[in-house]
């Protein structure tokens with residue numbers, strides 16, 4: 001699954017090519033991905049100018065002139081690449097946001113081609129997805145809040161609305177493990193397994209403790225929750241920054257985009273030494289609600 005920073009990086013990689021460009025035609029090479037494309041998809045988007053690219057949770061939004069928005073999800077193995085120039089030239093493919101899963105460039109998995117006419121001539125944005133768990137939908141901008149994938153989503157971990165008072169209101173009285181409470185998309189939208197593990201490790205908080213223990217009797221956030229909130233925002237900001245620098249490297253060179261996996265402090269490090277200064281603990285892996293949790297039982301209380 002791509003995490004939020006990956007989707008944000010894909011958005012930033014695509015924006016210079018897509019924003020302001022005319023979407024001449026959407027070429028659908030099959031009737032479906034994980035779900036069928038909406039029946040009117042190709043017709044509705046053809047000839048529309050792309051106003052802006054945005055992101056909500058792990059959804060990429062392509063906002064079109066006229067009020068329609070393409071909602072895209074990368075699934076397990078989806079990626080975009082950009083080809084510029086006339087089709088015959090076949091010049092310079094680039095893949096914004098290829099991360100820790102190897103991205104297929106096999107053309108038989110190119111399922112959607114957006115043919116664009118931008119300021120610097122024709123371009124194609126190609127969606128490749130070998131496993132086809134990704135999907136695309138079309139919605140009116142005015143109805144986005146009620147869209148089946150978007151309604152009920154909580155605050156963005158990058159937005160100012162995510163603060164300790166908000167989390168305290170959500171966590172008060174909860175005996176649910178903190179890990180599960182943080183993964184609840186109705187509370188924080190787009191925060192995934194990797195970054196929950198990282199934020200808890202940075203905060204010295206056990207994933208197993210009850211979420212309600214971070215809230216005082218009057219419903220106010222304890223100091224630990226204030227610190228956790230800051231670290232959630234920081235861990236996402238750091239990952240987006242790392243994605244941005246890998247994107248820059250990629251555009252300058254040609255190889256596939258390296259993920260910043262080496263910078264994970266606790267995720268996927270079972271049996272390795274804890275990196276908290278002064279801690280001599282060992283990273284453990286447990287399974288909570290079917291998902292792997294990595295944490296240090298020594299310093300995360």
Ligand SMILES: [Zn+2]
Nearest residue numbers: 274279296299
């Ligand atoms: Zn430790």
